[in-house]
Amino acid sequence: MSQPLSIFFTIMPSMSMPAELLASLKDDNFWRSLEAITKKAEKVMPQVTVASHKRGDSGTLDQRIEDRSEFARMGVKLATITGSPLLDPGCVPNRQLPVPNGMTHCVNLVNKIVRKDYGRPGQRVELAKLPYLLKRIRHLLRVFYDFKVGQRVHPDMVFCDWEKTFDVGLTLHQVGLCLQLDPPRLRAVMEAGGRELEVFLLDDDLDVGDFRKTAMIVEQRVAADVESEDSDRVAAGEIEQAAGKDLAAHVMAWFYGDMSVAFILNERAESTPDEKRWAQKAVKRLVQWSTSATLRGTLGDSLTDAMRPIYWSTPVLTKFCQAGGLAALFGDWVNSSCRDLCEEALKELPDVAWRNQTSASLAAITRELQAKLNQESVEIADTPIFIDACFSMYTHYGLAPLQKAGRRESPQDPVVFYYLAHHLKRLPPPANTAPQRADFAHLLADYTAMPRSMQKRYGWANLTVSGRWDCLDSYGCEAEGCPEKATLEQLRARRVRGVREPAVERRLEEWGSKAMACKACGRVAYCSAACQRVHWPTHKPECLKHRNAKRRL
Ligand SMILES: [Zn+2]
Ligand SMILES: [Zn+2]
Secondary structure (H helix, E strand, O other), X not given: OOOHHHHHHHHOOOOOOOHHHHHHXXXXXXXXXXXXXXHHXXXXXXXXXXXXXXXXXXXXXXXXXXXXHHHHHHHHHHHHOOOOHHHOOOOOOOOOOOOOOOHHHHHHHHHHHHHHOOOOOOHHXXXXXXXXXXXXXXXXXXXXXXXXXXXXXXXXXXXXXXXXXXXXXXXXXXXXHHHHHOHHHHHHHHHHHHHHHHHHHHHOOOOOOHHXXXXXXXXXXXXXXXXXXXXXXXXXXXXXHHHOOOOHHHHHHHHHHHHHHHHHHOOXXXXXXXXXXXXXXXXXXXXXXXXXXXXXHHHHHHHHHHHHHHHHOHHHHHHHHHHHHHHHXXXXXXXXXXXXXXXXXXXXXXXXXXOOOOHHHHHHHHHHHHHHXXXXXXXXXXXXXXXXXXXXXXXXXXXXXHHHHHOOOOOOOOOHHHHHHHHHHXXXXXXXXXXXXXXXXXXXXXXXXXXXXXXXXXXXXXXXXXXXXXXXXXXXXXXXXXXXXXXXXXXXXXXXXXXXOHHHHHXXXXXXXXXXXXXXXXXXXXXXXXXXXXXXXXXXXXXXXXXXXXXXX
């Protein structure tokens, strides 16, 4: 609730800050309209939260489906305030009747076959049409977004006849919920749909589209290049931004998610071998989709919405975590409109849920924890969820994941894991006893109370060379006109990518690591006494303020 704006930009995959929005940041009108948007959003937020808790566990089947899909409606209502691409029409929205064999026709037919005509004579013949219809829907979404994002023209565009893209997603979501809440119907559908339906639901790769695939490749290349700079990351971000307009997978995410959850929830000891296989595939698929950083962004909150039943049940969640899904729970705690739901799940999470994590999964978890600190405040590090997570990770996997997370990828990441690993290695005796939860609690409390200048020094120690060059302004000596900084800036300008100069790099490293903190307040640091004298008139008011605050403690 404290950050309605960040929610705008996370609720839909394509809602990351557009270039025009960045350009308008200097415009007063922009700020006034942003204020109005924020006010509107704050009114809707409580409704979103209420909807996120609706489990649909009582009433008729239709009521339960309505309850469960309210969260999707509210999410779109919230996103609409800033203009959601999910409200875009198809290519031929103004036709009076649905185009035969078009999207509206197919979606309505799926809904009719599964929800309205179920139980009537001849249902098996009708249900057997589902694989064809679902593939047709997937295909038409692809045709539409290939045109929308890449202006690629396809003859089937004439079948893209919907009024709002969201309606396609919502109708399929309700079909998925219907099958999830009514196990005999799910069995009938799977029996009639056969192998073809199983492949569609549980084996086919997610259709992310060529544009997103390209964006993922560029992003991976930039991440793998140790010398990549901010400008490379910005360029990769712009490609991703353009690709983000492809919502084909996002629109289907509710349905795919609901179906996978259905297979997982319906598995019993007495299940048939088919049902067991479906459940197994469903877990694998959900883990993969929900923990991959790139797919997660593609699927957005639709997937989180569909996964709520997993988060509601501790036994199901524990199994899901042990299959590799633990990182998804942390991710949704940090970055979804289900954060308080996930917070409750994390508080109840048994330690055994930490078993069987891969190093990739642990890396994803630590990334999410860092993001949480960045997003809210360092004080989060001193809360039970954070302490438990670090302690469980340590008891199951030792120092390695903490150390690995301590080598940060981005200069903006907090240094909490570096700090933890650094101090855990040198905890005072008794040396034979392993660190306890209380030790973690103390260390993390100390971390949150650490003076700013010291946090910076840890941060500097932990940056890559190109990170240090990029961040000269955020670290090291804070005196304006620091002569050493001026020299380093000159050296930076002369730098040639690919050519390493050890002496220069050492000089750079020392400028940041040897800076001495102001003894009175600990908030600023300088490379020399001369620099401190120069900066004193600027620093004095801040210093006195913090000195007084410290005295009161
Ligand atoms: Zn200096
Ligand atoms: Zn000071």
